[in-house]
Amino acid sequence: MTEILEQIKKLVPNYSKISDTAFEGANIILYTKDKGFFLDNGGIIKEVVNTIKKRVELRPDPAITGDMEKSEKIMRELIPEDAKVSDIIFDPQRSRAIIEAEKPGSAIGKQGEILKEIRKQTMWVPLIRRTPALRSKIIENIRAVLYQNSDYRRKFLDKVGHRIYDGPIKSKKEDWVRVTYLGGGRQVGRSCLFLQTPESKVLLDCGVNVAAPDTSMYPILEAPEFKLEELDAVILSHAHIDHSGLIPYLYKMGFRGPTYCTPPTRDVSALLALDYIGVAFKQARKTLFDSSDVKEMVMHTVCIDYEEVTDITPDLRLTFYNAGHIVGSSLCHLHVGNGLHNLVYTGDLKYLKTKLLEPATSNFPRLETLMIEATYGGKENILGSRMKAEDGMIEVINKAIDEKGKVLIPVLGVGRAQEALLIIEDAMMKGRIKEKVPVYVQGLVWDVTAIHTAYPDYLGRTVRQAIFRNDTNPFLSDIFKKVAGKKEQEEVINSPGPCVIVATSGMLTAGASLEYFRHMYDNPKNAVMFLSYQSEGTLGRIVQSGMKNFTYVFDDKPENIDMKISVHNFADLSGHAGRSELMNYLRNVNPKPKKVLVNHGESSRCLDLASSIHKMYRIETDAPKNLETVRLK
């Protein structure tokens, strides 16, 4: 028996009432066949939790759960109508009933009284999930995959628990922590850090650089120190392809360990991975993985909420904090060993309040090494006022309305897309945009927006409250028109009136935005606006730079482009922290780190930020190159 279970056995006086035990990742589940004990354990479980400082849950043994059909009927009777239950799904292996409702608060009841009554009358553990206000196929599919493979999930999560709790296997001679840059060192794209301790080997992100040639698109997994079969876990900071894009490939190559991320990150990254496959298919390009590998990733994902502390290996404890960058984006805090070392990997961060999100957290219980991004890390990368940029966007749209032109906003699907929708919705409601013209939202952006409505807890205060009140949910505004396929896209292209188009990809490399651009660039009434970083080598970067005449190859056909469309840059609305925000972050981060490692930025920007932080705050800094290893402890 694992030591932690032995410990629990000693703490529970009537342990004979426990019929079975299981791990669900770091959580410990006790099952009982004693109905009375399940309903009232007399505070014993609480005491166990306080003593061992791990999450312990008492559940009814599957042998005593009520008949599913009858139980569902009881649940539907107990939950008030206004909660709008959309589905009840039973997970018999784990004695849980997942109740999907539009208003979770009403389903839970005051102080959870309805849930208590459900437990009493049905002997099931009820879990309430929010039904997205906009229907999301991907959420439905992900939930279906997890429910259908519930038996596999139970075994997998138990295995993860054993890896955490079965104790140190190797003999430790010396304590150390090292991180190797497999991608994202002095570059934007293919972010991938390999963290090693005497007990653990984990990847922090594993992304794809879509703008790079094949040879340098992927992290350098062939580095001699990296062996997939020894990998314990993947930690995913957020759902952008340059951080998440290669994770399905790890599963294709046989990895069966957990990927840790927040729930919105799981849903959005699965969606973007499937889209990535779809786009490549249309371009007759091969991808390294297919949709079955994305499914494997979903099945092996362990979701953790912000500020929920979780052991992930015998010597690593992970906590996610809000990073302010996109929905579900996380600063990853790792506590190594017993107080040996504490590090934060920021992934991408924003240190200002936006329409969509709160600024990144800057307070941590402990911190020695900070690994921070430098997308806008150079001295010259000061972002201007967001308010001015919003005004500028509104002006461009108003001008297009006057001239009956179209406005194209190429977006990454998640992040600036939803920020732009919120800005436009707000301006139209307040009459700052003079006419309620249609805002066409292309398929993928729409799906991602739907995911936002499922996780209001991950959004900024204002929009969260608006969603809770459903009738004021800005994402449900009737100005937004979904564009589902090629035919509808053509109708938008040929439509006469003024409109706004929000479409992927964000750098005009592929997808709908490229198609729209192709039909829009030769008309001076039209406008294109960029809200985010444009990588070197992309069409977005060329257009953004102001070049007027150049040749571009669309579908293998070179086209001589004579740009008439007006080009606007609102990078000040970026989801990344600008130079001043990064420096402010270093000023405010608490406690002060002893070492700062800079990554995720063009070489000069990484070096500039590293040297400025060193000069200003007297902290040891470095901007490692790919394949460099830094010893943190």
Ligand code: ZN
């Ligand atoms: Zn990002």
